[in-house]
Amino acid sequence: MVIHSKSGDQIHYATTDGDLVQEQEKPQTRSPFGLGGPGAVRYLIARFEDYDNYRHLALHRLSRVEILDDPVQGMRAFDLNSYLRNGNMNLPYGERISLELLFYDQAGATFTKPLSIRAKSWLSMTRGLLK
Amino acid sequence: MTVDVEHTEELKWWILGFGAKVAVLAPASLRDEIEAELDAAVLRYR
Numbered sequence: 001m002v003i004h005s006k007s008g009d010q011i012h013y014a015t016t017d018g019d020l021v022q023e024q025e026k027p028q029t030r031s032p033f034g035l036g037g038p039g040a041v042r043y044l045i046a047r048f049e050d051y052d053n054y055r056h057l058a059l060h061r062l063s064r065v066e067i068l069d070d071p072v073q074g075m076r077a078f079d080l081n082s083y084l085r086n087g088n089m090n091l092p093y094g095e096r097i098s099l100e101l102l103f104y105d106q107a108g109a110t111f112t113k114p115l116s117i118r119a120k121s122w123l124s125m126t127r128g129l130l131k
Numbered sequence: 132m133t134v135d136v137e138h139t140e141e142l143k144w145w146i147l148g149f150g151a152k153v154a155v156l157a158p159a160s161l162r163d164e165i166e167a168e169l170d171a172a173v174l175r176y177r
Contacts, residue, residue: 099142100133100157107152108132 030057031072034080036089043089047074056089133157143168 033054034045043056083089101108136142138161146153146165155162 095138096135097138097158097161098133099136099155099161101146102154102156103132103149104152104154107149 030055031074033072033075033078034083035059036080036084045080045083045089054083054088 030044030046030048032044032046035042036045037043037056042059044059044062045054046057047054103109143161143164146155146161147168155165
């Protein structure tokens with residue numbers, strides 16, 4: 001499967017100096033290898049045609065996707081678990097720590113017993129991320 | 132508060148979101164990381 005994505009004129013990318021640059025209208029052929037992301041935004045791990053490096057494309061920025069019949073080149077050599085374990089998507093695939101925090105000015109009030117829904121939610125999230 | 136968590140960038144940014152209202156006591160490595168980030172932030176205002 002190959003994904004063709006054609007960006008519309010609503011899509012802009014900010015450069016490092018803050019200028020906005022509109023993406024080209026030309027459709028780009030991208031080969032998808034996986035899907036992931038540390039937060040609410042999901043990213044497609046993909047290669048651009050004629051490039052060997054992997055890029056992360058925010059799904060909400062793909063304005064139109066066309067699935068082609070062409071097979072993805074290099075898919076067998078790609079190991080998603082290794083890719084994530086190497087920290088490529090900032091997922092918690094590493095060290096577990098015993099975190100000790102001291103809160104001031106009642107900032108940690110929601111984390112005292114009984115645990116609030118918010119605290120439970122956060123603890124659940126941090127513990128549940130790819131154990 | 133002490134919790135057992137995965138050490139991630141997301142955790143770091145969550146802690147930084149509390150600004151001056153929290154201090155990392157342990158582990159020392161994360162404490163150093165947060166301190167370095169806050170030092171760098173202060174430099175933006177000098």
